Amino acid sequence: MVDFGGWELPQQYTSIRDEHFAVRRSAGLFDISHMGRFKLHGDGSFDFLQGLLTNDLSRIGPGRAQYNLMCNERGGILDDLVAYWGDDGFIVVVNASNRERDLEWMRGHAPAGVDVEDRTFEQSLLAFQGPEAESLIPATGLKGLPYFGFRPGKVAGTSALVSRTGYTGEDGFEIFVTADRVVQVWDAILAHAAKQGALPAGLGARDATRLEAALRLYGNDMDEGVNPYEAGLGWTVRLDKGNFVGRDALASVKSEGPKRTLVGLKTAAGDIARHGAAVFKGGRRIGTVTSGTHSFFLGHPIALAMVEVASLRVGETAAVDVRGRQAAAETVQLPFYRGSARSAAATPAKS
Amino acid sequence: MAGRLYTKSHEWLVVDGKTVTVGITDFAQSQLGDVVFLELPNAGRKLDAGESFGVVESVKAASDLYSPATGRVTAVNDKLAGKPELINSDPYGDGWILRLEMAGELPNDLMDESAYKKLTETGA
Numbered sequence: 001m002v003d004f005g006g007w008e009l010p011q012q013y014t015s016i017r018d019e020h021f022a023v024r025r026s027a028g029l030f031d032i033s034h035m036g037r038f039k040l041h042g043d044g045s046f047d048f049l050q051g052l053l054t055n056d057l058s059r060i061g062p063g064r065a066q067y068n069l070m071c072n073e074r075g076g077i078l079d080d081l082v083a084y085w086g087d088d089g090f091i092v093v094v095n096a097s098n099r100e101r102d103l104e105w106m107r108g109h110a111p112a113g114v115d116v117e118d119r120t121f122e123q124s125l126l127a128f129q130g131p132e133a134e135s136l137i138p139a140t141g142l143k144g145l146p147y148f149g150f151r152p153g154k155v156a157g158t159s160a161l162v163s164r165t166g167y168t169g170e171d172g173f174e175i176f177v178t179a180d181r182v183v184q185v186w187d188a189i190l191a192h193a194a195k196q197g198a199l200p201a202g203l204g205a206r207d208a209t210r211l212e213a214a215l216r217l218y219g220n221d222m223d224e225g226v227n228p229y230e231a232g233l234g235w236t237v238r239l240d241k242g243n244f245v246g247r248d249a250l251a252s253v254k255s256e257g258p259k260r261t262l263v264g265l266k267t268a269a270g271d272i273a274r275h276g277a278a279v280f281k282g283g284r285r286i287g288t289v290t291s292g293t294h295s296f297f298l299g300h301p302i303a304l305a306m307v308e309v310a311s312l313r314v315g316e317t318a319a320v321d322v323r324g325r326q327a328a329a330e331t332v333q334l335p336f337y338r339g340s341a342r343s344a345a346a347t348p349a350k351s
Numbered sequence: 352m353a354g355r356l357y358t359k360s361h362e363w364l365v366v367d368g369k370t371v372t373v374g375i376t377d378f379a380q381s382q383l384g385d386v387v388f389l390e391l392p393n394a395g396r397k398l399d400a401g402e403s404f405g406v407v408e409s410v411k412a413a414s415d416l417y418s419p420a421t422g423r424v425t426a427v428n429d430k431l432a433g434k435p436e437l438i439n440s441d442p443y444g445d446g447w448i449l450r451l452e453m454a455g456e457l458p459n460d461l462m463d464e465s466a467y468k469k470l471t472e473t474g475a
Contacts, residue, residue: 015439204411270390272388272408323390
């Protein structure tokens, strides 16, 4: 078990390798109840979120979710989150490590009549992810659910809110269910899917699969000192939607161009570049590794690094600090791996 | 052959005459998670007790390996290069790491199984 934002989570249930392969080839079941879940109340919720988040919620509608960033006035990323437009209001799912700060920030910006309720402790959240997730989930009412769509359904006979979202690069579902029913739902999904190779999956597999899919991890790949353009998330910033917190700062970054950018690196077996490792080109330091791991699925280590803009193009070689020496690293196209999520993407995530 | 002995840094050793076989403990491998690579010395290298002789890379972190005794490396488990997961699946058997020809005596801070078990249970 490891401490993750104050939550005790398993690094693995059996083996990171086996769990990682299960997610890529069949399905893996993650308990992601550590993530913060807020429910917004009040008629002004839409305008409030439009003024607080970078993406444009008017591009979706009820029953759809949207990947979003929340920035400070300087354009630094406070958190990345998913906003769900429900029939009875918005739900916002945030990172566990930022839950309390986000709550304070949101409540501090909420106008009279908009209430932000923390539902993290009443509601659990599971993620069932993999190319076989749709065929293996014991659920009804999900037929035709588009990527980044969500709706009420029944999972293993239990009422749940099911969204076709995830953090692995694979097709799959995130399942909101009341905390008192989550153990039954967890057991029922595994009982139904285990014969087809599905496994419970821990943080290790979650980190490896998200990194292969080049999905950013808050606290590693971005923080308040990083703006969305540097993080490669400029597509989530809709400067034309009207005013929002950080808009002016982000407009300047966009017009001047970001100074740094995230790139993908591939290294030889055993050369795992860890978070914080220095990146060099031609003997000059150009940046820092933000996330790195061994990819069992790809068969070599991979890393994301924040480097000076235009210092590394795909195919170029860099050097990266591994255990005190400089190891060769090849710059590769992101994502490192495209899973089944794109085939489920009736609506592209990057809309 | 004496029973297995343990270090505070979670190596195990089995002593047979002057030959010392070294690995990492089941507790260590379970804490590290899936091992993906080992950086190990060549045969012939002299090691002092407590000296770092290599690195084990798991998905989670890189951890140093420390020699539990003073001596010269006589053999390195070359199976680990292709199958580092042996450290996880069989830490006391096929996952052995290296053999030393011991010079002098064993350090006096090695633990037997019950003392080591106590160490891991108290989380020291």
